[in-house]
Amino acid sequence: MKNVINLQGMAAKVTINSAFEQFVRVKRNMNLSEESVKCYQDAMKYFTAFFSGENFCYDVTLDVVENYVAYQKSKDLSSVSVNTYIRGLRAVLYFFMERDYMPRFKVKLIRQEKRVKNTYTDAELKLLLAKPDVKKCDFSEYRDWVISNYLLATGNRLSTIDLRRY
Numbered sequence: 001m002k003n004v005i006n007l008q009g010m011a012a013k014v015t016i017n018s019a020f021e022q023f024v025r026v027k028r029n030m031n032l033s034e035e036s037v038k039c040y041q042d043a044m045k046y047f048t049a050f051f052s053g054e055n056f057c058y059d060v061t062l063d064v065v066e067n068y069v070a071y072q073k074s075k076d077l078s079s080v081s082v083n084t085y086i087r088g089l090r091a092v093l094y095f096f097m098e099r100d101y102m103p104r105f106k107v108k109l110i111r112q113e114k115r116v117k118n119t120y121t122d123a124e125l126k127l128l129l130a131k132p133d134v135k136k137c138d139f140s141e142y143r144d145w146v147i148s149n150y151l152l153a154t155g156n157r158l159s160t161i162d163l164r165r166y
Contacts, residue, residue, distance in 0.1 A: 014057050014101045020044050023095045043088025046072070057101035060093065065107055079112040086110070 027037055050068050051060070068089075072082045090107040097104045120128065129149065132141050147161060 014096075014099075016044075016048065016051075016055050016057055016060070019057050019096050019099070019101050020092060022099075023092055026095070039084075040088050040092060043085050044092055046085055047089050057096045058103065060096070060102055062105040062107075065089070065093070065105075069110060073110070079110055083109045083112060 024037060024040065027040065047068060050071055051064060069082065069086060072085055086107060086109055093102070093107060096102045129145075129152070132145055134142065147158075150156070150161075151158065
């Protein structure tokens with residue numbers, strides 16, 4: 001696709017959709033996981049639903065992005081969720097800016113509230129981590145104890161264990 005350059009040096013005829021297709025192609029060529037690509041696609045899906053129509057990249061301004069952030073915040077999402085959408089969108093917009101499809105500006109994350117997580121008491125931890133009596137417990141009880149201790153000792157996540165095998 002041949003870009004038409006306007007007086008400011010910006011590519012004047014690049015649509016958001018066509019530029020995003022380029023972005024996805026570049027990210028796949030960089031061997032990003034399909035999960036990462038899907039996150040970018042989700043971020044753009046929400047943004048383009050907000051900023052509807054066949055818009056050009058140069059139509060996206062800091063004001064538009066700030067309005068989008070305010071829109072996401074008004075949907076009663078957590079600040080973590082809003083920042084997830086902003087991060088995905090920011091990566092895409094910075095790609096557009098690098099290609100001179102739009103003017104350059106900074107996209108900032110919102111401040112996240114800190115949540116204090118309830119933790120187990122010492123007595124609860126002792127109960128949870130106590131080794132079951134191997135002679136009296138069933139297989140699933142022993143398996144759960146082994147898995148819990150494995151996760152605690154290694155810091156791995158549950159998704160690292162293929163539970164279908166057990």
